[in-house]
Amino acid sequence: MASISKNYALMESVKSHKHVPWCDDYEKMISGMLYDSCVPELMNGRFRARKLMDRYNKYFPEDATFESLAKDREVVLKELMGSVGKDVFMEPPVYVDYGCNISIGERFFANFNTVILDCGIVTIGDRVMFGPFVSIFAATHETEVQSRRDNIEYAREVRIGDDCWIGGHVTILPGVTIGQGCTIGSNSIVTKDVPEWSVAMGSPAKVVKKVTPVPPIDTTEGDKNT
Numbered sequence: 001m002a003s004i005s006k007n008y009a010l011m012e013s014v015k016s017h018k019h020v021p022w023c024d025d026y027e028k029m030i031s032g033m034l035y036d037s038c039v040p041e042l043m044n045g046r047f048r049a050r051k052l053m054d055r056y057n058k059y060f061p062e063d064a065t066f067e068s069l070a071k072d073r074e075v076v077l078k079e080l081m082g083s084v085g086k087d088v089f090m091e092p093p094v095y096v097d098y099g100c101n102i103s104i105g106e107r108f109f110a111n112f113n114t115v116i117l118d119c120g121i122v123t124i125g126d127r128v129m130f131g132p133f134v135s136i137f138a139a140t141h142e143t144e145v146q147s148r149r150d151n152i153e154y155a156r157e158v159r160i161g162d163d164c165w166i167g168g169h170v171t172i173l174p175g176v177t178i179g180q181g182c183t184i185g186s187n188s189i190v191t192k193d194v195p196e197w198s199v200a201m202g203s204p205a206k207v208v209k210k211v212t213p214v215p216p217i218d219t220t221e222g223d224k225n226t
Contacts, residue, residue, distance in 0.1 A: 002142070002154040003032035010121055010157065017082030020100045021045030029119055029155055030101060034142075037119075038151045042098075049099045052080040057092040085126065090114060097139065105162065110134065120155035120174060126217075128160055131168030131186060140174045161196060163214070181211060 010030050014020055021041040028035035029042070036042075056076045060069065070089060078084050080099040085106035094114050096102060101118035105126035112132045116122055120138030141153045158172055161180030172178070172190045182194050185201025185208075194200045198207045 002034045005031070006033065007031040014082060014101065014121065017100050017103070018079070019045070019048065020082070021098070030121055030157075032120065032154055032156055034147065034152050034154050036151055037153050045098050045100065049080060049096055052076055052099065053093075053095060056080065056094060091132075101138075111168070119153070121157045123157075123159045125160055125162035125164065125180065127163045129165045131166060131170070133169045134166050135171045137171065138174050167201075181213060183211070 006027050007030070011027055014030065020026070021044060023039060023041035025035040025039045025042060026045075056073060059072060059076070064072075073090075074084075074088065077088065077090065080096065081102045081104060082100040083103040085104060085108065087106055088104055088108045090108075090110040091112045093112065094110070096116045097118050099118065101121050102116055103121070103123045105124060105128065107127045108124060108129075110130035111134075114130055115135040117137050117139040122136055122138055136158050138155045138158045139153060140155060141148050147153075156175030158174065159177040160166070160172075161178060161182065163181045164178055165183045166172070167184055167186035167188065169187045170184050170190065171188075176190050176193060178184065178190065178194045179196025179198065181197040183199045184190060184194070184205060185199070187203070188201045188205040189203040190200070191204040194205065194207065197211050197213045199209045199211060200207045
């Protein structure tokens, strides 16, 4: 069910993101309200993302090395996504709706064919791994037909915590939060929140066991030693 009011906290959270197509319908979109997906600002935002996707997915110079290719792709990825941490590597092809609504933490790896429909805000933590063909669907529609005829839709935020492994062919549906330290088995469809330090699998995904929590990484440790 769609929200009935704007989420000002979420709106504030994307103010640091690049190339956000600000307009009334954008604010409704990331707030989970019904919105018109065909207003010019949103259409132009998706068009911009498609140009950058095409560049990212096809770029492979004859004289490229692994290091040079990774560096060049990182430049494009930072133009495409709202926020990208250090040591992020996504095997092409990568497909997104807007890109600007995606925040990726440090040491992220995604295998081939990642799809993120980021009409809602999508937040991915540190040290997260995706298998091939992972799909995140933050976008959704009403089941009543008329709103779909009118290009009206809505979205829900998706969050993935630190230290998660998302197996190949996993689909994550709108509004889902996956807690830190989770593993999602291949071919699972995640329809509900998964508590931290869990292994979940199936369609719909269900928790099958818990894993041992690990302490947080002290990111200031390196500073102390310098």
